[in-house]
Amino acid sequence: MIGEVDLFGVFLPPFLVWVLIAQVIGMGLRRLFAAIGLYRFVWHRPLFDFSTLVILTGLVSLTMNRIL
């Protein structure tokens, strides 16, 4: 995670970008979970969502670091 992402001249730390990407994926995933009723089996929904976000961020940053 060295270097910065250049967004129209604004330099962003890559981690922020990875989190944002993970958040977008996570939003879709949450909608899917709600639709299939997964949340009925989840005790603590915010914690579940937060953990999903952490996992997704990890996945995104791993893949992006491999690609870039």
Added chain:
Amino acid sequence: MPKPDELLFALKSFAGAMAALYISLWLGLDNPYWALATAYIVALPFAGGMLSKAFYRFVGTLIGGAAAVALVPNLVNAPVLLCLGLAVWIGLCLYISLLDRTPRAYLFMLAGYTAGIIGFPSVTTPNHIFQTALTRMEEISIGIACSTAFGTLIFPRPLGPVLARRIGGWANPAREWAIAALTGENDSPEALEGRRRLPFEATDIASMIKQLAYDTSHLQSAVRHVTRLRLYLVSLIPVLSSIGDRVAQLQRLGAITPQLQRVLTNTARWLQAGNSEDTDALMADIILLEEEDEHSWPGLLRASLALRLQEMISLVRHSRAIRRHLRDGDPPPPNETLDREFVAAIVQNRDHTLALLSAFSAALAVLLVCAMWIWIDWPTGAGAAVMVAIACSFFATQDNPAPAIASMLRTSVFSLAGVAFYCYAVFTRIYTFEGLCLALLPAGMIVGLFISRPATFMLGMNITATGATQMALENGFTSSFPTFINNAIAVVVGLSSALVMTMLIRSFGAAWTAQRLLRASWSEIANAAEAHGAEDSGVLIGLTVDRLGLILPRLSGQDADPSMRAELGNLRVGLDMAGLQREQWLLPPAAREACEKIFAGVAAHYRGDPRLPAPASLCAAIDGAISTLVKAPHNHKMALMQLSGLRTVLFPDAPPPAISARTFEGSLA
């Protein structure tokens, strides 16, 4: 004694606030106490409320900061113009916020006074305004992030179950009222309770549903269903009132046929049983009843009763499907939603005049304080201008904001004393962040406990609003006593001027507001009769029930039920008028002429005072139209229903109209 969950909440809020303060200090931001104050301001007991407020606060700050950045540098050389600009901005935002009665109103209100918070203190250093706005934005974000992280990740208190309980609480009064209506007992305690409770609940629940979208419970994904459930409840109110009146009237006329009696008993049993298996048989019975002879006055009443029964059953059936889905999960409620003219639309009463008046009084109060600030060259006058804006905005939704502002003033004096104690007795000996946390813990816990209880919620918010900002925690001890006293005076002067201004311009009692709401709903009905305004029946139901929910808590005990019944009757008149407006183009010319007369008569009646009995000429016009149309009852069924409904409400005691028994079918036979 505080309960464990209240203590937990206080502890969570405190931890969030301290984390926010620590991060801001660590990043070296300018006014770290903004993050601290924000963490407490968004800390609401329920997760849905907290997350929605956090989001609104973020967006509101963004808008307000942008306004300050746009206004201050351009107008800083003309202080009068700048004050005028900021005051108008605050007033405008308050006006928009008052039109929106959902929790989202906070967004607009905040956008207004954030411009003041950023703009007023920056007049001496206008070249730093962008930096100030940016810092505030950053600190608000930090405060929001910390507070919501602690609030939602550690044992959140979801809104969903609370809302589910409230929804379960409707079912009983609604069913009892429905059963009372089916037996024609309009004065029974059940009917009274239903009329009192349902409109209020329907209005009250609307803001909770808005927050539900941000909740942490599984109901969060069910907002769509809960919204529909509320609409069905709203739509049920006029239907039940209509059924009750029809049954009572038929009983008076002694015109309840055995067949009708059987249907009424079956419907009551169906409502009691609560399962929807034999619904179709019941519906078939009712439709049979409706097909019956319609060429006599009791026949008309029976047919329209059957129509209302059908509406009630489809509303109840859909509500039950949704409730089952919410409670047990599967199966999902039917996709085909009820979308008929008896289902309410999502609308809110908007009082432009009152909103303008509040906005005007806020802007004027801000301007006057600014004038004093400029005139006496007061170094901390900006603080007073900020406080006046906050106080005028905070309580603007109340009928009479003056007592609330007065109590905010009292609380502020106390919290200023507390701040003085902290600044000059405690902080002088504190050198580490850990020490600071320990020192603030008692105060933080007390405020947290206040916020966690609905009764003391505003008190806690007031302490936060003045305490956390006046303490002005910085990195290192910088407090100077003259500055502190000057700021404290600014707070008191700001709040006092808000109080005076509010008392002068907009201090109205609850009765006055109730009158205004009544007038608004009457003129809505007149508009429906004249076919301009909300001709859509759904909008009419939604608006009227919303207003009823607002009127109810403002009426005194014995006054409430008669005016409730009158208002429900008026709503039905409005619905009949809207229906007749749609229907009139299918009528023969003679009947249409009679309808024109009826429209004009009803409009005139509701433009005047509908509490007086309606003129007899109107009754004659209605009877004329009915006897014209009854010659072909099957072609003009809806119009006949609407006319008979109109007559039932406006002339409940008039003798039944003379309808010639000769019908179209009769003459053929």
